[in-house]
Amino acid sequence: MPDVASSSFTFYTSSNLMELTGQKARHLKEFVEILKIIDGASIFCHTHQAFREFHFAKGIFTNDFAYWAAEAIQEEDLAERLASVDIRDFVDIRSLRERLIEIIEDYLGEKNEIRIAPRGKEFHFCKSISIASRTSHEVWTLSEFRDALKKVGDRSLFYHFFDARLRLERSTNDFSNWIESSLGKPDLAGKIEKLDPYLFTLDGIRERMMELIDEELRSESIDEMLKDRTLGVISKMKAARDILSKIFRKKKEDK
Amino acid sequence: MTVRLSDYARIVGPGVIEEIELLARKVRGRRMKMVNSTAVGGGVAEMLAKTVPIFNELGIETKWDVIKGADSFFSVTKSFHNALHGMKVDIKNEMFDIFREFNEMNAREMTFDEDLIVIHDPQPAGLIEKKAEGKGKWVWRCHIDVSHPDMRVWDFLKQYIEKYDGSIFSSPSFAKTLPIPQFLIYPAIDPLSDKNRELPSYTVDRVLKKYNIPGNKPIITQISRFDRLKDPTGVIEAYKIAKRHVDCRLILAGGGATDDPEAGDVLARVKERAGDDPDVHILTLPPFSDLEINALQRASDVIIQKSIREGFGLTVSEGLWKGKPVIGSAVGGIPLQIKHNLTGALVYSIEGCAYQIRYLLSNPDFATKLGTWGKELIREKFLITRIVRNYILMLIALDKPGESIIEI
Numbered sequence: 001m002p003d004v005a006s007s008s009f010t011f012y013t014s015s016n017l018m019e020l021t022g023q024k025a026r027h028l029k030e031f032v033e034i035l036k037i038i039d040g041a042s043i044f045c046h047t048h049q050a051f052r053e054f055h056f057a058k059g060i061f062t063n064d065f066a067y068w069a070a071e072a073i074q075e076e077d078l079a080e081r082l083a084s085v086d087i088r089d090f091v092d093i094r095s096l097r098e099r100l101i102e103i104i105e106d107y108l109g110e111k112n113e114i115r116i117a118p119r120g121k122e123f124h125f126c127k128s129i130s131i132a133s134r135t136s137h138e139v140w141t142l143s144e145f146r147d148a149l150k151k152v153g154d155r156s157l158f159y160h161f162f163d164a165r166l167r168l169e170r171s172t173n174d175f176s177n178w179i180e181s182s183l184g185k186p187d188l189a190g191k192i193e194k195l196d197p198y199l200f201t202l203d204g205i206r207e208r209m210m211e212l213i214d215e216e217l218r219s220e221s222i223d224e225m226l227k228d229r230t231l232g233v234i235s236k237m238k239a240a241r242d243i244l245s246k247i248f249r250k251k252k253e254d255k
Numbered sequence: 256m257t258v259r260l261s262d263y264a265r266i267v268g269p270g271v272i273e274e275i276e277l278l279a280r281k282v283r284g285r286r287m288k289m290v291n292s293t294a295v296g297g298g299v300a301e302m303l304a305k306t307v308p309i310f311n312e313l314g315i316e317t318k319w320d321v322i323k324g325a326d327s328f329f330s331v332t333k334s335f336h337n338a339l340h341g342m343k344v345d346i347k348n349e350m351f352d353i354f355r356e357f358n359e360m361n362a363r364e365m366t367f368d369e370d371l372i373v374i375h376d377p378q379p380a381g382l383i384e385k386k387a388e389g390k391g392k393w394v395w396r397c398h399i400d401v402s403h404p405d406m407r408v409w410d411f412l413k414q415y416i417e418k419y420d421g422s423i424f425s426s427p428s429f430a431k432t433l434p435i436p437q438f439l440i441y442p443a444i445d446p447l448s449d450k451n452r453e454l455p456s457y458t459v460d461r462v463l464k465k466y467n468i469p470g471n472k473p474i475i476t477q478i479s480r481f482d483r484l485k486d487p488t489g490v491i492e493a494y495k496i497a498k499r500h501v502d503c504r505l506i507l508a509g510g511g512a513t514d515d516p517e518a519g520d521v522l523a524r525v526k527e528r529a530g531d532d533p534d535v536h537i538l539t540l541p542p543f544s545d546l547e548i549n550a551l552q553r554a555s556d557v558i559i560q561k562s563i564r565e566g567f568g569l570t571v572s573e574g575l576w577k578g579k580p581v582i583g584s585a586v587g588g589i590p591l592q593i594k595h596n597l598t599g600a601l602v603y604s605i606e607g608c609a610y611q612i613r614y615l616l617s618n619p620d621f622a623t624k625l626g627t628w629g630k631e632l633i634r635e636k637f638l639i640t641r642i643v644r645n646y647i648l649m650l651i652a653l654d655k656p657g658e659s660i661i662e663i
Contacts, residue, residue: 013274017648018439020430041659053635054597071595120586124427126439129652133277133663153270167660 003220004140005182009174011137011152014159016052016128018045023125027073027114031123032104040093041127041167047087047096048162049128051197065100065123072121073114078107088196092169130163142183142220146213154202161197161205175209188216258447260309263640266446271640276313278647281663283314285650286369292332292378294321298442298569299375299398302642305445309643315650320365322379328357332378338405339377339412346407354411358382367391371650373423380415392420392653398442400566400587402429421653425567426588436656440645441591442567443637444576449545451576454553462550468506468536473616476506476555478548478573481522481539484564485509486584489605491528491535493561496609498534501616508538508551552577557615557622561608562586572637575599575629580622582611592637598629 021042025031035043046064062083070079081103090096108114117123135156137148160174170177172193180189191212197205264272287310293300303319310317324332331350338344358381365382367389374382375396386393395416401409401424413433416422421436430437444451463470475494479485487507494505507525522539529535540547552558558574558581565587572592574581581599583589593599600611615622655661 013277015274015278015644015648017645017652020424020427020437020439022430022432022437024428024430039659053632054594120428122428124430126427127659129648129659129661131278131648131651131661131663133281135277153268153274155270155274163660 003142003183003185005178006184007178007182008138008140009145009178009182011135011139011148011156012132012159013135013153013156014130014132014163015155016045016049016130018049019127019129021125021127024122025117025125026122027116028069028075028078028104028108029114032101032108034125035097035101035104038125039127040097041129042125043093043097043100044167045126045128047085049126051162052158068117068121068123072117072123075107075115078104081107087166090166091171093166096166130159130167132159132163142179142185142188142213143217145179146210146217149206149209149213157202157206185216188212257308258305260312260640260643262447263638267634267638267640271644275640275644275647278644278651278663279313279315282647282650285315285371287315287317287371287373287646287650288367288369289317289319289373289375290322290365290379290382291319291375292322292324292329302442302639303375305448305639306643306646310646313643313647315647318369322357322361322382323364324357324378327353329378335377335408335412336399338408339399339401341400341403341405344405344408346405351411355381359384371653373646374419377412380412383415383418386418393418394421394423394438394649394653395419396423396440397429398425400426400429401431420656421649423649426591436652438645438649438652440642440649441637442569442572442588443639443642444569444572444633445639446576450549451573452549454546454549458546459550459554462547463554465547466536466538466551468504468554470554472534473501473503473556474506474554475503475557475559475612475616476508476551477559477561478508478552478570479560479562480509481507481518481525482509483517483521484562486561486563487521487525488528489563489608490559490561491525492605493559493608493612494535496606497612497616500613503556503612503616504534504536506536506538506551506555508536508540508548510540510542548573549577552579555579557582557612559608559612560584560589561602561605562589565589568592571599572633575626576633576637578626578630580615580625581629582608582615584608592632593629594632596625598632599625 021038023034023038025034050064066079066083069075069082085099087096135152137152139145139148164170164174176189176193180186192209195205195208200208260272289303289307291299291303307317307319331353334344334346334350338346362382362385367385370391372391372393373396374380376398380395383393417434419435421438422433423438423440424430425442427439477490481487490507526537529537552574558579560568560571560581560583562584567588571581571583571589575592575598581593582602583593583599585601585603590601593601595601602608602611651661651663
């Protein structure tokens, strides 16, 4: 019998609609001032949309801020610093915002002059509206989870990996959270949490997760088999013991 | 032949279609109305003709109405259009009166009892005055670049726009300071249209033969009307520089006679610049040459869009969709589609364009990679199914203004 979770997992999918904020920055000083006050949905959008749109070119695009710094104002040094921000280190938008501001302000402190983006290359702040809806996939066991994982779309993976952490402020991705808390498999949960979603394509993450789950299911079935065998041996031993005790009892009575 | 949403599944994947159907179920039964100023011709009418049947198929009852006008009205709206694009136009007070008069006339003849009314472009924007008569939400869909408008026309238009519940723009750089939400919905191409669908190689060969284009050299192509802003002479210069290093053939193909008085002059200059080079093919294509354009793009090794100014640049999307390496100028919406050295090559000058032609023709593996990734970006962002999804999402988002995570 496979382990049944204490509560089920329902796959959601999310669709994004982009909204323009009308805020634009021509240089870094303007940029950092807007960054301080802009809606958190804008920070999420610019740190994640490139990943979503360029998922076929894994790891090449990191975030819109870094791209703008490199392409529009040719601040390659800053671009590298912004690109290296590991979004997994942050559990909410507030702390991510603070880190981005810190990097830019430190950089501005090192510079005597700032570059102005040419007309048409200003940074336009957008924000994303996530519309999350339940899919028909509700699962109770790891094996059901695996089957559903194979079927759901990329947007579902995106929602449970990215939206869940930063926008809904959960400390881990949704998959690891359920696998640990409801299925009681902290090792597998930890391995999935360690996957770097920023370096894999969404399909790559899916494949890697499937491999990890398959390994877990294989070891579960070996355990199950060993358990069956052990139980078999024990019951045979019990039967042998019963027979032997009967024989001993009979011999005793005969004496 | 009626195209159904499911026909796109083999292109965008079943997951995308399922997602659209799932979202549409949440707004099934809603009624929507699209209003624009022309039933045929132009990108807006083309987009509406493709998407309205799909909305209806999804259970969102959608009507498409076209406003009526006279020459005086369309002359005014043409001037407004140019002024909003930033061109210098002589705007007179009576133009505003004509605009109001025709909008009021149309408003009297139309009804608006739908749940969502989408008004396309400035011409029918004044219909918003009817908003109070119904319960529906009103959205203004702006298809033009209003980033540097003539302020007199923009301020006039803005008094109407501010009364809407939302607006839609085609690029982040077109955003304005407005008190209403501004949604971003990129234009898109239809992968099943004659201009973009897969073609058998014999069709491509037939079109090359029709225009006497031998297939013995690499082909570079720019498809654009003969307009100074598309810089066809600049393309010839770039070709000439590149040809000193790599042998190739150039096709410049565009629409023929238009109402653009400069078109004849530009074409004459292009022919003069091309001289008697037998490897330069200047083609003036008649209307409805979509299949020919498709074939010429598919026959090309490199596609160019060396515009000096550009709107969104859907010709770039079309080129990328053919899986070809595209060289585009960094103007208008082209940088949204071409990320340099990832989904194409962005250039700023004739010399830059010439260098990229040389480089891409000499490095076919790299050129193939740009073409492959360019096509994937179009699949992700610039196909018509994404417009359908965006409209459904907007219907949902308008119910919950100000919320950034909506669970349905």
